[in-house]
Amino acid sequence: MRCEIRHTTEYHYPEPAWDSFNQVRLHPAREVRQSVRSFHLQVEPEAEITSHKDYFGAIVHHVHVHEPHRYLKIEAQAIVDTHAVTMPAPSPxxxxxxxxxxxxxxxxxxxxxxxxxxxxxxxxxxxxxxxxxxxxxxxxxxxxxxxxxxxxxxxxxxxxxxxxxxxxxxxxxxxxxxxxxxxxxxxxxxxxxxxxxxxxxxxxxxxxxxxxxxxxxxxxxxxxxxxxxxxxxxxxxxxxxxxxxxxxVSPVRGTYFGGGRGKLDVEVRVYGEQ
The missing domain is CATH 3.10.620.30 (C8orf32 fold)
Structure with missing residues (x-):
């Protein structure tokens, strides 16, 4: 099955925030049951993005916004092919x-x-x-x-x-x-x-x-x-x-200075076709 995913996370702050560090786990896994055709991470405002694999093998992106900002948007887009599951044999x-x-x-x-x-x-x-x-x-x-x-x-x-x-x-x-x-x-x-x-x-x-x-x-x-x-x-x-x-494996988490009590909005859309 071909699946297209769009995952959008938005933060709105009543006051300027700065030095926002975010740990993002949104990259689909590559394994026997699924293959990843593409993945793209877009951040507004402009941010420093690095990545590594965690202890369990997942790809983790680190998003760092240095400058003061009242709005932060992290959007992940991916296209993934999933495959049918085979059934296990009886096992005591x-x-x-x-x-x-x-x-x-x-x-x-x-x-x-x-x-x-x-x-x-x-x-x-x-x-x-x-x-x-x-x-x-x-x-x-x-x-x-x-x-x-x-x-x-x-x-x-x-x-x-x-x-x-x-x-x-x-x-x-x-x-x-x-x-x-x-x-x-x-x-x-x-x-x-x-x-x-x-x-x-x-x-x-x-x-x-x-x-x-x-x-x-x-x-x-x-x-x-x-x-x-x-x-x-x-x-x-x-x-x-x-x-x-x-x-x-929490999807997005982070810290920031300033900003006041921010508002979080998350939208996930998954489209699929056989």
């Missing part, structure tokens, strides 16, 4: 023993996905060694989708996972953190994915950057699961990068 839970030692960073707790009895908190029965791993993960995706409601006003970026579990309403970030909390406690290496979603009007979470989980299935690799939409991450999912949680 017992094979996870072979991969845990090499993937501890996606098993340990983190600020937004702390340790805890998350399977019990979310009412998920612990699997047996002989149970099929891909089947369990898809069933878990469906369970979270049906158990919780998508509500863009219910949570904020720092809402604790325990609060989402209690109130049962949130956004894709919350659904994904919940899945990570459960799977990691069960010994399944799992990572948080930030990206885009082409919905065509029939999927949730396309109005901004989207989030889903990738879980490691031995002898297959990493496979994406989207509990917000009860599906695998397929051709409509465009990956930017992955990490332990949202904080590792």
């Amino acid at each position: 839970f017992s094979v996870l023993r072979e991969v845990r030692a090499r993937n501890t960073e996606f098993l340990v707790s983190s600020p937004r996905v702390p340790g805890g009895d998350w399977p019990e908190i979310f009412g998920v029965a612990r699997p047996r060694p002989g149970d099929d791993l891909p089947t369990f993960l898809m069933d878990l995706t469906t369970r979270l989708n049906r158990q919780f409601s998508y509500d863009t006003k219910a949570t904020a970026v720092n809402t604790p996972l325990a609060e989402f579990a209690q109130h049962g309403r949130g956004v894709c970030q919350d659904f994904t953190h919940a899945m990570l909390g459960i799977t990691r406690q069960l010994g399944i290496p799992s990572r948080y994915v930030s990206g885009y979603l082409y919905s065509g009007g029939d999927m949730l979470g396309a109005e901004a950057t989207h989030a889903w989980a990738e879980c490691l299935i031995p002898e297959y690799g990493w496979l994406g699961y989207d509990p917000t939409n009860n599906c695998l991450a397929g051709e409509k999912h465009i990956k930017i990068g992955h990490g332990r949680e949202y904080g590792d």
